[in-house]
Amino acid sequence: MPLQHVVEDAVRAAIAEDRSFGDLLPQLMDASRSVSPAEMSAALPRLAEGIAEAPPNLGGWLAVLSGAWIENGADPAPAGPALVHRITEVTAAALAFGDAWERAADGKPPPDMQEEQPSQEVFGTVAPVLGDGAVTAMMAWFALPQYTMAGCTLLQKAPDVRAAIDDRDFRVRAAEQAARHLAQMDHYQTLLRVLDGERLLVLDRAGRTGWTVTIGGIGDNFQLHVLLGGALIGRPGGLPGDRPAPEIVACFLDADVPPGPPIVSSPWNLVDAHGEWIWNEGVPADIPAVNGTRVVVIDPPSYDRTFPAGRRFPLMPATLRVEGMHLPDDLAGWWPHIKAATR
Template identity: 30%
Template structure:
């Protein structure tokens, strides 16, 4: 039955039957929501053959479905290139949409979303008689078809980003591959300020893996060589440092549920909100923001981080070895 549903998707795509395609995709999801990895793998391979047959909006919905199969254990390899292509296209159109919007109106950028009324309304602002004439510097407004194209990119970027986020979380090798793709890096940078809802994407692309660093604990005069990987922010780093340095430096041990939340456990720890155990400083002595990420910390002969103060009150991790 699953193969038959996949066949139906191909027929709907070839017939340009968008409602039929979406209905079939929903039915397929309901049949595979709890699928085993082997089934998810087979479904994903079939799905990835559809991207070239679909317009961007339907491709974005297909990408979300593909991401769900990856979460069920499918090999993400066949999804990577279609998702990167679709994401870059949507982000590039989003950046152009934001520029065109500001050129014709002082209104705030519209909230991205798939609602037809919102999409059509935004396209009319870029192409119609409303707004501030002459700002585009083109001598005319955008043709409606082009305006609609940009608005659609703005509205579907979130779906493409969701699929990319799923893929990026699978392995360090995938993160390393995608972070070295110049088109993706440029597209993410061009929309970062205007699309705070996509914050997870640049953060994942900036994740350091197999990164060596030196941690100095100034109160005890001890230093430790470490390797970190899969750490999303410095608050997570602080928690994991406290965990691996337990028994090496005096500190209040983080609750096990905090450590689980900082690795691969439930995000809501049973012990309540996590309390940072260290005040982290960089190699120059400047405070390290817990809201930042390890990639933001300046290098000093590699990566040197200072843990200046131990607080005694209130995706992988780290490994450590003392420096003699």
């Protein structure tokens, strides 16, 4: 049977909460194993409708399937907005469950959303607080890991979806709150904050020169650190030092990490325009802007810093492109806004 027919049957059953969904889901999974990415892409819009409209406990399975299709080459664009929106809805309902549990459970920890299942006892605990919304909230609580898994795959593979996210701050705040219940939500909120097509001004304090670079798909500042080294060290008019080997730089762009993994040495300290350290554990979106531009200042390293090669999000390719170099005279108006390092 063509994939689109199986998808249609499964989505209808999920939206109607029909018992046949339990039999149709394995059929849909089996059908997905033998089709091309083009066929999955063609069926993904209808799957996205099921994700948006089905109750959380059933839509979560469709979300997992969408993530698997996207990882295997399906075009993420048709499902992206619906999945991001639905994750926010499910997150809000799960947070309502968590709040109700804290109010009603007399100090008992909430059920483990990954190890336990909905039950009459769980429902009975939150129902006095949530009333008619108790069932949906309970189902959202236990389905949140499925949606989060799918969302993390989507956002790693779909820069256009990342760039088009609306109400980003609201979605990030909801994910941050949910991360205290589900650790993977921290990955999801980080992916929501990934910068794509973002220009940074990189300043060398010692040489008073600088560069404009454009970044995309960078998951943390370890990655930014190495990609700046690969782009700026040893180039004409660039920075002195030992440039990371090309195969190391590739691990931070889009290549698989060799066994080990290799250990990278940091060539410098990065600080922001206010003189505060840019922590490698943070993300480029943490870097504050001056006059609308995020500023990175390069200082000599204060101690030997090493870390393993590789990307925090292995499915997400990164880019860092040098747009141009700025000589000292070009930057005369910038340095009055740049503070000395605070440590």
